[in-house]
Amino acid sequence: MPKTATSTKKVSAKAGLNGSAAKTTQSVKANGSSADDGSYFDLELAKAEYAARRDSQLRSIKTIDKKLLREMLYQMVLGRRFEEKCAEVYRMGKIGGFCHLYIGQEAIAIGSMMALEPSDMVITAYRDHVQAMVKGLSPESVLAELYGKEGGCVKGKGGSMHMFSQEHQFYGGHGIVGGQIGVGTGLGYAAKYKATGQVVLCFFGEAAVNQGIFHESLNMAQLWKLPVIYICENNHYGMGTSQERAMSIRNIAKKAESYGMANEFVDGMDVMAVREATLRAIDRARNESMPTLLEVRAYRYMGHSMSDPGNYRTRDEIARYQERDPILLFKDTLKAAKVLSDKEFDKIEQEAAAAVERAVEFAENSPYPSESELLTDVLV
Amino acid sequence: MAVLTIRDALNEALREEILRDENVFVMGEEVAEYDGAYKVTRGLWKEFGDKRVVDTPITELGFAAVGVGAAMAGLRPVIEFMTWNFSILASDQIINHAAKMLYMSGGQFKVPIVFRGPNGSAFQVSSQHSQALEAFYANFPGLKVVMPSTAADAKGLLKSSIRDDNPVIFLEQERMYGLKGEVPEGDDFIIPLGLADIKREGTDCTIVARSMTVPLALQAAEKIQAEFDVSVEVVDPRTIKPLDIDTIVGSVQKTNRLVIAEESHEFASVGAEITYQVMDRAFDHLDAPIKRVSTAETPMPYAKNLEAAALPSVEKIIAAVKDVCYL
Numbered sequence A: 001m002p003k004t005a006t007s008t009k010k011v012s013a014k015a016g017l018n019g020s021a022a023k024t025t026q027s028v029k030a031n032g033s034s035a036d037d038g039s040y041f042d043l044e045l046a047k048a049e050y051a052a053r054r055d056s057q058l059r060s061i062k063t064i065d066k067k068l069l070r071e072m073l074y075q076m077v078l079g080r081r082f083e084e085k086c087a088e089v090y091r092m093g094k095i096g097g098f099c100h101l102y103i104g105q106e107a108i109a110i111g112s113m114m115a116l117e118p119s120d121m122v123i124t125a126y127r128d129h130v131q132a133m134v135k136g137l138s139p140e141s142v143l144a145e146l147y148g149k150e151g152g153c154v155k156g157k158g159g160s161m162h163m164f165s166q167e168h169q170f171y172g173g174h175g176i177v178g179g180q181i182g183v184g185t186g187l188g189y190a191a192k193y194k195a196t197g198q199v200v201l202c203f204f205g206e207a208a209v210n211q212g213i214f215h216e217s218l219n220m221a222q223l224w225k226l227p228v229i230y231i232c233e234n235n236h237y238g239m240g241t242s243q244e245r246a247m248s249i250r251n252i253a254k255k256a257e258s259y260g261m262a263n264e265f266v267d268g269m270d271v272m273a274v275r276e277a278t279l280r281a282i283d284r285a286r287n288e289s290m291p292t293l294l295e296v297r298a299y300r301y302m303g304h305s306m307s308d309p310g311n312y313r314t315r316d317e318i319a320r321y322q323e324r325d326p327i328l329l330f331k332d333t334l335k336a337a338k339v340l341s342d343k344e345f346d347k348i349e350q351e352a353a354a355a356v357e358r359a360v361e362f363a364e365n366s367p368y369p370s371e372s373e374l375l376t377d378v379l380v
Numbered sequence B: 001m002a003v004l005t006i007r008d009a010l011n012e013a014l015r016e017e018i019l020r021d022e023n024v025f026v027m028g029e030e031v032a033e034y035d036g037a038y039k040v041t042r043g044l045w046k047e048f049g050d051k052r053v054v055d056t057p058i059t060e061l062g063f064a065a066v067g068v069g070a071a072m073a074g075l076r077p078v079i080e081f082m083t084w085n086f087s088i089l090a091s092d093q094i095i096n097h098a099a100k101m102l103y104m105s106g107g108q109f110k111v112p113i114v115f116r117g118p119n120g121s122a123f124q125v126s127s128q129h130s131q132a133l134e135a136f137y138a139n140f141p142g143l144k145v146v147m148p149s150t151a152a153d154a155k156g157l158l159k160s161s162i163r164d165d166n167p168v169i170f171l172e173q174e175r176m177y178g179l180k181g182e183v184p185e186g187d188d189f190i191i192p193l194g195l196a197d198i199k200r201e202g203t204d205c206t207i208v209a210r211s212m213t214v215p216l217a218l219q220a221a222e223k224i225q226a227e228f229d230v231s232v233e234v235v236d237p238r239t240i241k242p243l244d245i246d247t248i249v250g251s252v253q254k255t256n257r258l259v260i261a262e263e264s265h266e267f268a269s270v271g272a273e274i275t276y277q278v279m280d281r282a283f284d285h286l287d288a289p290i291k292r293v294s295t296a297e298t299p300m301p302y303a304k305n306l307e308a309a310a311l312p313s314v315e316k317i318i319a320a321v322k323d324v325c326y327l
Ligand SMILES: Cc1ncc(C[n+]2csc(CCOP(=O)(O)OP(=O)(O)O)c2C)c(N)n1
Pocket: A127, A175, A176, A177, A178, A204, A205, A206, A207, A208, A209, A233, A235, A237, A238, A239, A304, B029, B058, B060, B082, B086, B089
């Protein structure tokens, strides 16, 4: 059974370029809890654990800057409304190709990325719209990219799966399952080599863990002490295949232990839990140059992509996860802690709706890329 | 004859071969319970169960390897890549292992395996999902490479590929899965590998096309006939390796002009190989330099207008035919 992130011990490893891994590495226990006892996906348990940590969470929230909390909620709401708009305009034929929506997983991107410094690096897979926006790309440039327009963040060349921005240290949007895990490891290698102090957040789905590159990367990152935080977004499905049907054990966090890597299991519906776990991992990466694997469990409400009929799960299952909707949970917490009121929630909704409308207007009015763009950017 | 989509023709071929030979099984991502990402394996898992139709984790290198080992030990795996783009992860098993096994073992271990799935572009799926890999695989001795363009060819060639004792790269096209065509009845219908098919007879110019460019070439031929009264012959090699160069050369000897239409990039392409072989065998029969229509030398862009500009089209094929006919 999953334990809360807060129960995890801190690692005592020391950074060091040539330090012996054996001596300085000590893995954080994967809350061993998450044993293969079949109750791993037990929602009641997640609720109970949430309830158990609620008091301390409410206390600690009062110590956090109110502006930051408001911005976190705003980004979650914006991400949700943006993706809903994508679904709407996709059905109108404005967006082509594959389009993977993030609805239900917002607490992961917001909880983890808003604990970063702006210069830190982020890389993810094809479900990348919300990560891109949280990293600072404008909703305009993301939606225009989805429209395949010149004003898109990569000039219409990449589309839904391939958002990038060097300015914002957003290293993409990648379409080959698992590929970015290795590339993210290389980003960490460069940060350490140049001693920039940057850390890397490297996102991937639970199904990507079955690719060899996940294992190759974790081994290298631990061996070479790279400042990479591997965030496995466990939404239970890789396309139509549930995790149980594709993975011999259920506890993904625990896999880090075969490499001696620090790891935690995190409730991905609780944005504050994600934030706290990420802060611990950032501390380890920034101050000790050591990697961490976080398994963050959430749920994807929509189909795998816009063309997925979703016959592999029931409406009932989706509804049960939606009871713990990350935005609802966070609002509830903010209200209970008297940080934000209903009136402020309404204001946030209005701001998000307006931002989405501005993005639509921009994307609609942006021209198609000029044909001369076809042959540019192939080589430098 | 029954009229089937290419998708259903492939499905029939798989079904008949699973029934015919107990060593045949289908393995890949989402092939079983989900009925296939593009529904080529629809209904097979329900009918044949877990032993013959196997869902895998997302682990291309791993399940390609399981296929190679199983084939060495006497099974006849059909390994589906959700798309051929993902085969690049498995290319070590295909090229270093499957293609070399017979030779390295001095003829002892054959690898009767089929790797199949959609190749080439789809609908705005961008750079990492829009690659035509026939030239890449055809470059390695030890592999056969097959590319059907009609429902009948899809069925007949897939059945031959499954029965073949060599590793076969079987390249479908997502844009073509819904195309319909007549397919001969009967589970003994097969098309031998290595035989080209003349899809349209003509006298003035030959177009060699494969997979997605075959329907484009046929449309181009009709328009050219109507507009310029030029009679175009369309030759579909169907198997890239071994290549039926005799049929291509025979056509060029008749028409004296050649256009090659292909979805891959042109540099070091199958079209480049055909150009060389025609030059070698029929140089004196050519009345004009050979022209090629290929995908632009760039990763595939997402934007609709750029994607269209990158890909071969009826218009580009017509322009090439006009060039070689000096029209
Ligand atoms: C190498 C490779 N194999 C297969 C695919 C097709 N594919 C795209 S996403 C996906 C499922 C991935 O699931 P997961 O890693 O859990 O991420 P999620 O989509 O749930 O965010 C598959 C099979 C691919 N893009 N790349």
